[in-house]
Amino acid sequence: xxxxxxxxxxxxxxxxxxxxxxxxxxxxxxxxxxxxxxxxxxxxxxxxxxxxxxxxxxxxxxxxxxxxxxxxxxxxxxxxxxxxxxxxxxxxxxxxxxxxxxxxxxxxxxxxxxxxxxxxxxxx
Numbered sequence: 001x002x003x004x005x006x007x008x009x010x011x012x013x014x015x016x017x018x019x020x021x022x023x024x025x026x027x028x029x030x031x032x033x034x035x036x037x038x039x040x041x042x043x044x045x046x047x048x049x050x051x052x053x054x055x056x057x058x059x060x061x062x063x064x065x066x067x068x069x070x071x072x073x074x075x076x077x078x079x080x081x082x083x084x085x086x087x088x089x090x091x092x093x094x095x096x097x098x099x100x101x102x103x104x105x106x107x108x109x110x111x112x113x114x115x116x117x118x119x120x121x122x123x124x
Contacts, residue, residue, distance in 0.1 A: 001013065001014065001092075003095070003096055003099055003100075005099070005100040010099045010100060011095070011099050023044070023045070023058045023059060023060035023064065023067060023070045023071065023074070023089055024057075024058045024067075024070065024071050024074050024086060024087065024088065024089050025055065025056070025057050025058070025085075025086075025087055025088070025089040026039075026055070026056050026058065026074060026075075026078055026083065026085060026086040026087075027053065027054045027055045027056070027083075027084045027085040027086075028054045028056070028078050028081040028082050028083055028084060029054060029081065029082025029084060030054075030081045030082050031050065031054040031055075031056070031081065032081075034081070035056070035078065035081040036048055036050055036056070038077045038078070038080070038081070039056055039058055039074060039077055039078065041077065042058075042070070042073045042074055042077050043064075043065075043073065044060055044061050044063075044064030044065055044069075044070045044073070045058055045059070045060065045061070045064075045070075045074075046059045046060055046061040046062075046064075047059045054084070056078075057089050058074060058089065059089070067088065071086060071087075071088075074086065
């Protein structure tokens, strides 16, 4: 698969590789600093992002084990905190948004306009 943004190729790989930008998304009954620390301590975890309602997004290091192995280790670390849900963190849509999020619209040729600026209409 090839992802093109503003006329430039920003990624080219197999779908499953593009969608692996993060390791896991999980939800626990008892979130907090201890749950965060337990998830951070799992081998292969690069970062843990706490979100509302007991949700954590966990990103893998480049040299992490397979996504399935990492999710198994994360599940074991999260069980003491009341693991409710565990799944892949990113799908293809998330990969696209991640790869294109840092760029500004290209307005040099007038073909794209920022969302707050209406496109001028030709005089009749």
